[in-house]
Amino acid sequence: MCGIIGYTGHRPALPIVLEGLEHLEYRGYDSAGVGYVLNKELTVVRTKGKLKNLRDAVSTTGSALTVTCAIGHTRWATHGIPEERNAHPHVCADKSLAIVHNGIIENYLEIKEELLAAGYSFYSDTDTEVLVNLIHFLRAKENDLLGAFSKALARANGTYAVCLIDVSNPGTLYAARKSAPLILGRGVGESFIASDVPAFLAYTREVVFLEDGEILVAEPEKHTIYRIADGCTVKRSSQLIQWGMQAAQKGGYRHFMLKEIFEQPRVLKDCLTGRINAQGNIVLPELENVAPPNRIHIIACGTSYHAGLWGQHLLEDLAQIPVSVEIASEFRYKERFLPDKNDLVLVISQSGETADTLAALERAKKEKIATLGLCNVVGSSLAREADTVIYTQAGPEISVASTKAMTSQMLMLCTLALFFARKKGLIDKRQRTLAKTLSSLAVLLEAQLPNMHRRAQSLARKYAEARSFFYLGRGHCFPLALEGALKLKELSYIHAEGYAAGEMKHGPIALIDSAFPTFVLAMNDSLYPKIRSNVVEIQSREGHIIALTNPETDIDVDDRWEIPRIIDPLQAFLILPCLQLFSYEMADFLGKDVDQPRNLAKSVTVE
DSSP states (O other): OOEEEEEESSSOHHHHHHHHHHHHGGGOOSEEEEEEEETTEEEEEEEESSHHHHHHHSOOSGGGGGOOEEEEEEEOOSSSOSSGGGSSOEEOTTSOEEEEEEEEETTHHHHHHHHHHTTOOOOSSOHHHHHHHHHHHHHHHHSOHHHHHHHHHHHOOEEEEEEEEETTSTTOEEEEEESSOOEEEEETTEEEEESSGGGTTTTOOEEEEOOTTEEEEEOSSOEEEEETTTOOEEOOOOEEOOSOGGGGSOTTOSSHHHHHHHTHHHHHHHHHTTTBOTTSOBOOGGGTTOOOOSOEEEEEOHHHHHHHHHHHHHHHHHSOOOEEEEEHHHHTTOSOOOOOTTOEEEEEESSSOOHHHHHHHHHHHHTTOEEEEEESOTTOHHHHHSSEEEEOOOOOOOSSSOSHHHHHHHHHHHHHHHHHHHHTTOOOHHHHHHHHHHHHHHHHHHHHHHHHHHHHHHHHHHHTTOSEEEEEEOTTHHHHHHHHHHHHHHHHOOEEEEEEGGGTTTTGGGGOSTTSOEEEEEOSSTTHHHHHHHHHHHHTTTOOEEEEEOTTOOOOOSEEEEOOOOSTTTTHHHHHHHHHHHHHHHHHHTTOOSSSOTTOOSSOOOO
16 A cells, blocks of 8 residues: 655656655555665665655755656555564665555565575565565566566566666666556656656646556567566557546645535536436446346445445446445355356446455456456556456545545436436336436536535534444435544544444443543434434434434424535535535544544555
């Protein structure tokens, strides 16, 4: 989950690498470092903590400005605590090679023992230092860096995206990937290597996506891709990224998260572009030749898992297709997976690089079951590996806490349910109303967001001293309660639990007292009488309650938060931003780092 940036070209490299790290800091921020060759010597600068510390330590003046090739790294700790000695880049024994690495080398201890026996010493706790010394060890045997690099990676079990520089060839970058993202950016007389596009988007939109098991040799004017397995070269055309640098900047907002919450009306509009025809029917060209499956297995992690749980309600209700939803890290290790040949495995990931989700996708493919990917990143591993992919078109999401990605996933799950319903001949008046209402959601949400934000601010100040929270919902609101609790935990570090409201009396009600508030989703729907009964149970135990509800309800609680009533289950597209804004304001009021919560990283590319 670390961020990698490499540059070789005609510009001063260090300012570009530091700028790139700023755009990758959401991938990890416990330490950072840069490496480059100057006067035939390898220079590595590493610091603990946020990127500001590295900026203060790196000189970008004088002779450093003559450097036109460099690598950089921002770290999320896996092997070794966040200390300078564990920060990247790591160098080999004679300081001729430096490497940055995202991923985990699972057999590093075995390799380390071999290298210790050969006389190598180690100064960090990392698997990365072992890998760079293995490359050095193999190179010494045959005086062939590319061959040594390839053989070392062939021995490395686990996941990696790596970028390497060599003192004897200071203008060349060597890179490779396996189950971790790595992208080549091509400019005029310059090459960029990065974990994600925003790292170099200010300079080029032309990209080449590396595949697993490939090595890239990048020079300013050219690049070559080789297969690790056989050393053969690979030809691959470049692609053009459609969004620009402005989309990856704050645009005047205090935090990326707030900007991305307020971008959700545009996301709703963009996601539906070309998806509803003149007759009001959902159009999914990607699936036009796909028959409705007998069963759908939704597999995801975190926020995407919650989106999948919400989508289950729609797919079963509207399309009458049985759906199971599983956490990817659990699914990939199930002893038995007994699908029907007419089933569909739907994998959901914002980045398309989530390690557990990709492993689950690989297992489904081995079972020869049709796979559908739902993701936001064109060219991602998920997009390339799934049989079919639907892009959510949410644009770049920089804040670590996901917001607009879930909105886009939910919207596409809704369109998927309506699409399969039409293919099965199940469209009725309610479903036509749903499709029509989808088209008006963006305008409605845009009008409501300022009021939502003000209400979230006032409630956050009232409840900021809480140390725990319940989030309760029923039906399609239950997954939203889970997401609301997750956001509060992620951002404010306040313990929160999301529950199906009917489960409260089966144990959790024991926690209720005057210091344990509850956030209830109490929409004016068929389940409202049930949720109202839960509210009474909480109040009888002196629990304080925020109720997100509709103006038509008669619920009497400490704090009512009213949103307009629209047809279920599309009410969710007004509920979700309220939950996000409440968590955002709680964290901001408490002085937390909203965009970069402690211990978290945006793209979970390691198990």
